[in-house]
Amino acid sequence: MRKDAKIYVAGHRGLVGSAIVRRLQTEGYTHLVTRTHIQLDLTDARAVDAFFVQERPEYVFLAAAKVGGILANDTYPADFIRENLQIEVNVIDAAHRYGVDKLLFLGSSCIYPKLAPQPIREEYLLTGPLEPTNDAYAVAKIAGIQMCQSYYKQYGDRFISVMPTNLYGPGDNFDPVTSHVLPAMIRKFHEAKMSGQPQVLLWGTGQPRREFLHVDDLADACLFLMDHFDDPSIVNIGVGQDLTIAELARMVADVVGYTGEIVYDPSKPDGSPQKLLDVSKLTRLGWRPRIQLRQGIADVYRWNQKYVTTETTHV
Numbered sequence: 001m002r003k004d005a006k007i008y009v010a011g012h013r014g015l016v017g018s019a020i021v022r023r024l025q026t027e028g029y030t031h032l033v034t035r036t037h038i039q040l041d042l043t044d045a046r047a048v049d050a051f052f053v054q055e056r057p058e059y060v061f062l063a064a065a066k067v068g069g070i071l072a073n074d075t076y077p078a079d080f081i082r083e084n085l086q087i088e089v090n091v092i093d094a095a096h097r098y099g100v101d102k103l104l105f106l107g108s109s110c111i112y113p114k115l116a117p118q119p120i121r122e123e124y125l126l127t128g129p130l131e132p133t134n135d136a137y138a139v140a141k142i143a144g145i146q147m148c149q150s151y152y153k154q155y156g157d158r159f160i161s162v163m164p165t166n167l168y169g170p171g172d173n174f175d176p177v178t179s180h181v182l183p184a185m186i187r188k189f190h191e192a193k194m195s196g197q198p199q200v201l202l203w204g205t206g207q208p209r210r211e212f213l214h215v216d217d218l219a220d221a222c223l224f225l226m227d228h229f230d231d232p233s234i235v236n237i238g239v240g241q242d243l244t245i246a247e248l249a250r251m252v253a254d255v256v257g258y259t260g261e262i263v264y265d266p267s268k269p270d271g272s273p274q275k276l277l278d279v280s281k282l283t284r285l286g287w288r289p290r291i292q293l294r295q296g297i298a299d300v301y302r303w304n305q306k307y308v309t310t311e312t313t314h315v
Helices: 015-026 045-055 070-075 077-097 132-155 181-195 215-228 245-256 280-285 293-307
Strands: 007-010 059-062 102-106 159-164 166-168 199-203 212-214 235-237 261-265
Touching: 007 015, 015 166, 015 215, 045 077, 059 077, 059 215, 070 077, 070 132, 077 102, 077 132, 077 159, 102 132, 102 215, 132 159, 159 215, 166 181, 166 215, 166 293, 181 199, 181 245, 181 293, 199 245, 212 215, 212 293, 215 235, 215 280, 235 280, 245 261, 245 293
Parallel strands: 007 059, 059 102, 102 159, 159 235, 166 212, 199 261
Antiparallel strands: none
8 A cells, every 4th residue: 555545444443443543654654534433324325425425545444343242242133233234335335336446344253153163264154153142243244254255256346354353452342231351351350459359250161262362463464464465365363372261361360450269150151162263374474463462451451441430340
């Protein structure tokens, strides 16, 4: 991408979009286009069309999405599938019709089968049943991938799709209902430390394994792929290592400074037993992550302390 190319980052206030904007600015890109949800509702086809007519971006990072953790996905499946499908259809089709040079679509590791062999290779997509607690969101993301591949095949549009693993970083969501596991833990352990709670109760058994990638590393990978990858096949983005939820909880507790007992509620859902991405394809292309998990958690905790409230949260 030229440094003066017009680049639209959809979802620039979210965890991923804000990281992409930071990275673009750091790298010296000078013509970034953004819109808040109030300024542009991406579920509104007419509004999206008018935006593309006016701005004519050359590159698009499609990071806008309705996202949430197990509880939110399981409680509001209709909202997750409807809004994500609307965003994808509107933005991807407009990018085609108004001549976007290249688009990068952000998928999710939840697109893969619940019991996929580990580590998960890109070709495992659509080879088995999805995790039922977030299947609506996963189906919407799979549709976005298929759209990019179909437009690539039929029209030659340079639309690529990447599949990040579990993300965390500055600007994360700490809401007690909709947050993902790592920010939810940070909030819960912080509240327990501040109130002197003798124990913290976490959902599930603590045995599922998860992989975590700092969002600034993801942004770096996205810029790398925008410049060095031009193929309709999907690309996993991760660190290639995972740990149990129990190990993660102990790490977060240590970073936060909570010294009480950690207990688990096995009556609550665990989600997929393991979601470790095979990142050999990205490694062969020449990219590797740089931020270690403990360092990243400490940075996020320091950055987000002012956003942590005393409301009850569930992990």
